[in-house]
Amino acid sequence: RGPVWGLAGLVSCVAGVIIAALIGVAWYGVGRTILSRLEEATGPGSREREVAQLAQRMLLGAAGWSICWFFLGFLSLYRAPAAVIALIVGLVLAAPGVPRARTGLRAMLRMGGWAALTLIVTGQALALIAALAPPTAKDTLLYHLALPKAWIAAGRAVEVPYNIAGYYPLGVEMHAVWAMLLGAPLGVRVAEAAAGATLFLFAPILTVVVYAWARERGASRGWSAAAALMVAWIPTVYDVAASEYVDLAMTAYTAMAIRAFGRWWVTFDARHLVWIVAGVAGALAIKLSAAFLILPLALLGLLRVLGVGAPPSSARPSPAAAAGSIVGALAAGCALAAPWYVRNWIRTGSPLFPFYLHLWPAQAAGWDLERSQLYDTWFSLYGNTVTPIDYVLVPLRLAVTAQPDQPAYFDGVLGIAVVAALPLLAWALWRRRLDGALRLGLLLSGCLFVFWLFSSHQLRYLLPAVPALAVSTAV
DSSP states (O other): OOOSSOHHHHHHHHHHHHHHHHHHHHHHHHHHHHTTTSHHHHSOOOHHHHHHHHHHHHHHHHHHHHHHHHHHHHTTOOSHHHHHHHHHHHHHHHGGGHHHHHHHHHHHHTOOOHHHHHHHHHHHHHHHHHHHSOOOOHHIIIIITHHHHHHHHHTSOOOOTTOGGGGSOOTTHHHHHHHHHHHGGGOHHHHHHHHHHHHHTHHHHHHHHHHHHHHHTTOOHHHHHHHHHHHHTOHHHHHHHHTTOSHHHHHHHHHHHHHHHHHHHHHOOGGGHHHHHHHHHHHHTTOGGGHHHHHHHHHHHHHHHTTTTOOOGGGOOOHHHHHHHHHHHHHHHHHHHHHHHHHHHHHHSOTTTTSOTTTSOOOBTTBOHHHHHHHHHHHHTTTOOOSHHHHHTHHHHHHHTOOTTOGGGTTSOOOHHHHHTHHHHHHHHHTTOSOHHHHHHHHHHHHHHHHHHTSOOOGGGGGGGHHHHHHHHHO
């Protein structure tokens, strides 16, 4: 009912993009500060390594700021001055790392594979335009942006009556609070555009993580760009990036944890554990389903300690030290995400609320055991997978029949590329064309797929399993 283009809308969108870019720099500043004493973060490296470090520092910094904003909400500091001070602190911390960040940015521009890079930029530019528009997606209107608006109005992280989504882990939504506080003095549209652009940032970060991972494992620049394209052009990835959803952040943290675990598996280098901690913490602060990642990581870590695929004894630490390091990393990741679950425990009586009330009873206004069971039943309707044949045909159905906004068809679109790569990957595994770290990544992706197969078949919940497949395909 209004003009397609207008000066007021353009100004609001540009202001939102600038605010999001400054928040991204602040993420980098905190991530760089956390890692400033580690050799991997400060030592010289290749251009591709600088690209990987740029993305990982931003993810680490985003996780750190998320924890800060969680506690600021309980101190009644959801105020514009607090947001400005936090931004200034982040920018100051980022200033010493600007030269290295510029090196990483220049390396990204020279990464090669121009056809793939052009397609990636085109798709993500369109997603950014959609993310800047007024929100329309269901979950965004229910809680991704609605809850931050309610908290800002109250000045603190209050309970919103009858909004059960308010009991989810909301680590990414903390950045929407930050962006809206910075944009609110300029108007509601600037605040919404800033939040949309800030949550969109996880899309290019995920793309860079996939590209850098493929380069690290030996793929050429062109094929590494193709791996990033394989993820970026999944239609549901575009939809998530354009709709202020949080699943790409979940995917990025999961990919970071899997990549680091593979490097630790091969080298037993304790420096990689920090990325496992950050990946597990970041993922758990977004969704409870991240527990499906922790279980195989713990099991494989213990198998590694017992000598499965072990390097020569001279390169292997004692079993007690190795077990302590991997268990400690997983425990530290859980501890960093624990405030969200402790909050729920205090408010409702269960850290897992609103799920599993039949296992751990809890209560909140508008919720009970019957509604929890109905919620589980509703999630089980996705995919319409009933018979054994249905389960066998799931990969094919994901490739050719999946549809958005239709629960029976996975509520999303995966596309053909990922499924078409499976025969190639099976051949590569049979001929041992992939190194140990990538074989481990495929195993973990397979575990995530199996967990997804026996839970809710919403397509966006499967996205964390895709990056390792794309990287292995390129290699």
